[in-house]
Amino acid sequence: MPEPNRPDTPLDAQGAALDEAVVTRGEPGRARSLSSDAWHDLRRNPVFVISALLILFLLLIAIWPSSIASRDPLYCQLSRSLEGPAPGHWFGFDTQGCDVYTRVVYGARASIAVGVCATLGVALLGTVVGGLAGFFGGFWDALLSRTTDVFFAVPLVLGAIVFLSMIQLSGIWPVVLVIAALGWPQIARIARGAVITAKQNDYVQAARALGASNSRILLRHILPNAVAPVIVMATIMLGTIIALEATLSFLGVGLRPPTVSWGVDISSASDGMQFRNAPHILLYPAAALSLCVLAFIMMGDAVRDALDPKLR
Amino acid sequence: MRKGTRLTAAVATATAVALLATSCGSDSGGGGGGDSTVRASWGDPQNPLEPANTNEVQGGKVMDMIFRGLKRYNPETAAAEDALAESIETDDQQNFTIKIKQGWTFSDGTEVTADSFVDAWNYGANIENNQINSYFFQFIDGYADVHPEDEGAEPTADTMSGLEVVDEHTFTVRLTEPFSLWPDTLGYAAYSPLPRSFFDDHDAWLEKPVGNGPYMIDSYSRSQSMSLVGYEDYSGDDAAQNDGVELRVYTDNNTAYTDLQAGNLDVIDDIPASQLNNADADLGDRYINQPAGIIQTVSFPLYDDNWSGDDMVKVRQGLSMAINREEITGKIFADTRTPATDFTSPVLEEAGGYEPDLCGDICSYDPERAKEMIDDAGGLPGGSVTLTSNVDTGSHRQWMDAACNSINNALGDTGACTVNPVPTFADFRNQVTSDSMTGMFRSGWQMDYPLIQNFLQPLYYTDASSNDSGYSSEEFDDLVNRANSADDEDEAIDLFKQAQQVLVDDMPVIPLWYQNGTAGHSERVSDVRLNPFSVPVYTDITVS
């Protein structure tokens, strides 16, 4: 269905001077929905293709770690503690004498699962609460925003210990849940601000004048224009959440052994100051985490570009 | 790009300038009072600084500096030597006559008399004063009247009937039962004398405690620092060899260690676990690593049917043999722990009851026999075991991982032992004291006084205050009772040693390792060493 009221016409060359990213223009003459437009753009964006391949690779490792690592990540020989790279052990050994390569590979599953699920949870909850508060304003804004403030005030350590010792669940879900429950206020603030700004645009007023429903205005006109800062926040947050998981584990309430994760390995490497003597035990899990974050930042960037009508 | 570089450069320059400005102003910040003041690391005491309310090392440091009791433990040999005590006499190991030396004064000028002791002990024992260490006075007759056992009960007396002042420098003590080694416990801080001002204006005293020790407090700002100076009229023979000590609170010992390296600190005790591997290289002969009266153990919940069966002794012994103590103390603790071979501590020395080979094979690593013993006894209860500890204090995580890995490797099953971390110490202690453990859990003991009795009775006697595993053995209890009423110390120690043998056979806990005290110091000071409680002997430190 064609958009009756697309506010932004295709761009002239003047604006392009400010932007050097690879931009694929929609073929003129065919009206498409925003999402199919976006998908069309994405497929032709090398940044997106590279990041998608990277994420696919990481997901494969997460699902079948044994395909590229044959050892048991829990088998550790203390006698080889902190030894450097050796044949068959290309990343060396950590403090406990476990094979770093195997642990990096096996750590992908829990880290990516926690990171992606919690980030999605945070982003969804934050966007919904913040978006509604910003869009409706008045009483609803007061109610939702002040609730956000109350959640803001809960110290993470306290919230995590209380929630996680009360929820007697195992696996990644309690961790995902607690991070999502305590992490959304920040996104909500950002989303609210973005929606308040987007609400002022002429095309929103126009859509309203044409009698568009609230939900249509919100979903079709405001959200695509307000989502950029949320994507940026979420992609960085993904990295901090993967690291945060380790903080929870260190408090004794996060993932438990035998679960292996990058976050736990990074923080045990730094906790013991062992990185001064054996940097490899910090370097490899940190590099894996960086790669993962990089992939999502790149993808977020590409998606944002694709969703931005002004770039067409 | 060019613009970006310029901006970055500008910021970098600004930062550098600001840093330089910082460094110029920083020198004046350091330094204590006089030139020969020792700057030492400290942690914020957990409780108000009162002798009977201090049960941890940081408050204990100050107590050791500003108080002297009847006895003092020799910093080198740990022997209990007379400090204020002129004589402590008894015929029956139950009634003691204590004469104190004349001429000792508190740093406010008032004299130390028999009343100073009796009043202090009565204060410490009285339940209305909420003193955490009151139980130290439980052996004194009349304790039950000032400190009833039942919740909510009111004391029926103000003072303990077992304490009587004879004259200004003599008082008598009647215990509830014979306790031959009791005089040797009197070096503990809880038995310190207190000046009148403590009772007259308690709040003011707490702001700036006054004692009779080699140092007096010059200034104290809570949670930040305490400056102590030598007490000029100190009557003991261990007067301060320096002008004073400035104790600085560090919330993390890593920072104290870095401050030592930067030359802003003279003495750090308890080098952080994370720096142990670097300490040798960083400090050379200024790194101190010597035995202390601390033993680390792993306890079993003997109140749990899964662990209390007769077969389970073999499983517990098997687990003990599955832990590679040599490797863990070497790799994880950089040799600041020594594999344990009995239930006491080397600081007692063999004359005091320490027995280097008591545990023998049971405490040596032997993975094959370990697996055999556990398999023969029917395997681990439920097929696996957990190792529980709080993880908010100390660096327990690494050795727990290592111990579990060692057990797993011995049993050939990476799922046999898993670590079960508990977020807070209070939570952990609640679980331990409410007998709700289901697997192995961390336990340990830092001695109150260097006596074999202190390593055994509070931990393994039936229903004793720190008997976390719920161990109960008539044979053990009987030997302890006999030791306490023995006529002389040698006989007592001998009986305690026999009691220890019972522990090896029953293995209610696994002895892991003896913990050393660690410290480091700057080039500015010398003669730094630790006493058996792993506290620096501040009085001996000299400043060059």
Add this chain to the structure above:
Amino acid sequence: MGRYVIRRLLQMIPVFIGATFLIFLMVYALGDPVTGLFGDRAPDAATAARLRAEFNLDKPVWQQYLLYMGNIFTGDFGTAFNGRPVTELLAQAIPISFRLMLVAIVFEIVLGIVLGVVTGLRRGKAADTSVLMATLVVIAIPTFVLGTTLQFFLGVKLGWINPAVSPAAPFDELLVPGIILALVSLAYVTRLTRTSIVENARADYVRTAVAKGLPRRRVTTRHLLRNSLIPVVTYLGADIGTLMAGAIVTERIFNIQGVGYQLYEGILRQNSPTVVGFVVVLVLIFLVANLLVDLLYAVLDPRIRYA
């Protein structure tokens, strides 16, 4: 506008009550703190019971809360377990954390926005890529490692700073800790700014301004930046509280007894007066900061009005 501010100030009351009750309940849920006070020794029941009574821990939780709130209005915030009044802890920790937060936030604003503008205007170029790489490092390497490493080099190797901040914690000593504290937030600010710039670079008003022949710098600062700042300002406003309360790692590294440290200690020792006392102050800071941010919206985007 004035009425809006008053209404917002009045809304603080329910938030205040809600937050304190929530926190109080949570600390209560942690369990009984008294056993922990006795160290590795089972507490004797009688002394433990008296300690519980002293801290009102023997009463039902709603009664504890009412007693506590009643005291708060008389200025009594209770005492920590080491006998210090919580007001004393607040008076000591809040100013230090506030200064630390100021250093961090100034650093974020200046460097974050500059880097954001530069990378936004030069997407895909070397500067953009290097900043992205630096961002990854900041995210993947724990603050603890970056902080202790910087502390070691500046404090021990070069001797430029004191590794530990003195109890008075003046601004100059908080410079390095502030930078360390700001790093992760810096990544957010930079990327938020960058995205906004990219978005708005093609907006009509920018094109109009360029068409009018305004110099590039003026277009960037006056038109582009101003309209791009809303998400950044929102983030910074929310970050003020996080920087004050969540600086625990930085505070540990540099021996600062700030809000983060006191909160953490209070939580681990399960001392509700300390935790609630600090959270109360933090809530007030959040609310004021968020109010200021909302007012700033109207300044940055004149189309936004408050009734």
